[in-house]
Amino acid sequence: MPETWRDGGFGLYVHWPFCEAKCPYCDFNSHVTAHVDQTRWAEALVRELARYGALTEGRMLRSIYFGGGTPSLMQPETVGAVLRASRDHWAWANDIEITLEANPRSVEIRKFEGFAGVGVNRVSLGVQALRPDDLRRLGRLHGVDEALSALDIARSTFSRVSFDLIYGRQGQSLAAWETELREALDLAGDHLSLYQLTIEEGTAFWERAQAGGLKGLPDEDLGADMYLATQEICGAARFEAYEVSNHAQPGAMSRHNLVYWRGGDYVGIGPGAHGRVTLNGVRHASVARRLPGLWIAAAEAGSGDESLLPLTGEDVWAEYIMMGMRLSEGLDLERAREIGGTRFEEMPLAKFQDLGLIWRDATRFGATLQGRMVLNTLTSELL
Numbered sequence: 185m186p187e188t189w190r191d192g193g194f195g196l197y198v199h200w201p202f203c204e205a206k207c208p209y210c211d212f213n214s215h216v217t218a219h220v221d222q223t224r225w226a227e228a229l230v231r232e233l234a235r236y237g238a239l240t241e242g243r244m245l246r247s248i249y250f251g252g253g254t255p256s257l258m259q260p261e262t263v264g265a266v267l268r269a270s271r272d273h274w275a276w277a278n279d280i281e282i283t284l285e286a287n288p289r290s291v292e293i294r295k296f297e298g299f300a301g302v303g304v305n306r307v308s309l310g311v312q313a314l315r316p317d318d319l320r321r322l323g324r325l326h327g328v329d330e331a332l333s334a335l336d337i338a339r340s341t342f343s344r345v346s347f348d349l350i351y352g353r354q355g356q357s358l359a360a361w362e363t364e365l366r367e368a369l370d371l372a373g374d375h376l377s378l379y380q381l382t383i384e385e386g387t388a389f390w391e392r393a394q395a396g397g398l399k400g401l402p403d404e405d406l407g408a409d410m411y412l413a414t415q416e417i418c419g420a421a422r423f424e425a426y427e428v429s430n431h432a433q434p435g436a437m438s439r440h441n442l443v444y445w446r447g448g449d450y451v452g453i454g455p456g457a458h459g460r461v462t463l464n465g466v467r468h469a470s471v472a473r474r475l476p477g478l479w480i481a482a483a484e485a486g487s488g489d490e491s492l493l494p495l496t497g498e499d500v501w502a503e504y505i506m507m508g509m510r511l512s513e514g515l516d517l518e519r520a521r522e523i524g525g526t527r528f529e530e531m532p533l534a535k536f537q538d539l540g541l542i543w544r545d546a547t548r549f550g551a552t553l554q555g556r557m558v559l560n561t562l563t564s565e566l567l
Contacts, residue, residue, distance in 0.1 A: 188260050188519055189462045192448025193246040198229060198266055198456030200255040203477050217476075222258070226265040228483040232453040233266065237273025239463060240451065243550060245274040247281040247440035251306075256286035260298030261377045267303045281344075281439040288326045288334030296341045307338050308377070309347040314364050318353050327392075335371055337469070344436065351410055352380040354404045358409050362417060369421045375434035376420030378414055379429050380407060404459055408557060415553060427511045428556055445507045453488065455479040460495075460503075501527050502567055509563050514550020531566050 202217050217428065248270060263284065270276075283306040284299055286292055296307070311331045313319050319327065326334075338345045349368055351361045353393045368376060381401070417426055423431040427445060430438065433495065443450050451471055452459030456479075459470035470492045473479040495503075501524045508515035521528045533549060536542040541555035541562055553564050 188523060189447065189449040189460075189467065191516070191519060192446030193439075193443045194240075194243045194448060195247040195249065195443040195450040196233075196245060196270055196274075197450055197452045197454075197457055198248070198250045198255075199452070199457040200250060200252040201455040202257055202259055203254045220257070222262045225480065226262040227244075228480045228488070229262075229266050229453055230269040232483050232488050233269040233273060233451075236451045236459075236461070237269075238320060238353065240274070240449075240461060242272050243449075244277055245270060245280060246277045246448075247443060248283070249440040250284040252285055254287055254292075255284050256289075256295060256299075260295055260302050263299060263304065264302030280342070283308055283346075283438070283440055285310065286334070287324075288331040291335050293334050296337055300341050305342060306344040306346070309334055309344045309345070310339060311335070311347045312350050313353065314349070314367055316505035318356075321354060322350065332371070335373075339373055344375070346377060346438070347372070348373035348377045348379065350379050350381050351414070354399065354401055356402065358406060361410050362413055365414060365417050369418070369423060372423070375430070375432045375438060376418070377430050378418070378422055379543075380411065389460065396500055411557060412553075424512070426512050427450065428559065432523050442511075445511050447504045447507060455488075468492055469495055469499075497525075498527075505567055506563050509551050509559060509566070511550065514548045517544075517547055517549060520549075533566075536562060536565070557563075 190453050202220055202399075204452070248267065250258070250266075255263075267282065282304050284304045286296075286310045287310050299307070309331070310324075311334075312322055312324055314328055314329050314331070329419060333343070335347065347368075349364070351365070418425060418431045422433055424434075426437050427441070430441065431437070442549045449461050449467075450459055451461060452472060455472060455476045456474040457470075461468050462468065470488050472488045473482050473490045482488045504520070504523050505515070525529075533542055533544060536555070537544055539556070541552055543552050544550060551559055
């Protein structure tokens, strides 16, 4: 199997699993707890960094991403300890991107200066809605005014700011979403993540929907109209859709997420974190223990991983196609041939090009706007 991960770069993902409250739509590995021993957690994360640093010596770290959970509940000193340890084990790119996810809550906003002081240079705010009733329905603890204040402070503290919105909410019309999106673009820094609400199994929303209690969600046609309107409005504001749900001004794409979508390597540490690391020419998938108590005890004992397993050639190929098809830049034809071999030659690219679902030029191919609207089915057919 060819070792092509360098084309996508090398990143570090740090998962902080704790939240103040569990949102009803959230299926991430997040846990509500009253107290966290920050010193103990910092030491455990640093131990895991040392373990992976020994496995991946000599690499250039392009990005670091603190996700969760709610990483802004970390103390700046905890974040700083992780960043210092990462620099002990890998060289940093001159333009390294260091992102921290944050809720727009006043208690967390007060830490922004501290996070910037230890090296965070990009923040991603979980705003989710600019309407108070919808924030309540989504289980968010902040209000609209608090979100606007957080955005102001973030823009004055960090060199780059992104925020998330969820659309396709209960009772939301196309016109209402278009108005809200234009308001968001007026507030935006250089990046927006815009997600259509999905009802995931295992969430409170799922249980409510199964019981018939989640009324007013958009049907498939309205959802498609909302997606198309999102592309048009963001494009007119020069926030191009460089990925299915992510929009950025020129040069402001999330470098960390590009590592994922371009098939790069990334170390994942913290409860439930996933990683992809190439060791001795073989790409491996890592999965950390999911429950915080089990993870920290295991990390202190030597390894927080539940598994670190080699991927088959079929696995590597499938991931490359599934991730790369999400990008507007598409996939590199030569790299696809190198990874896929006969699998690449058997892909029905011409068929879907004729249907207007795929574009292709001399060096790359990818999904058209129409293809993105049926991306799961299209990718499945390609594989």
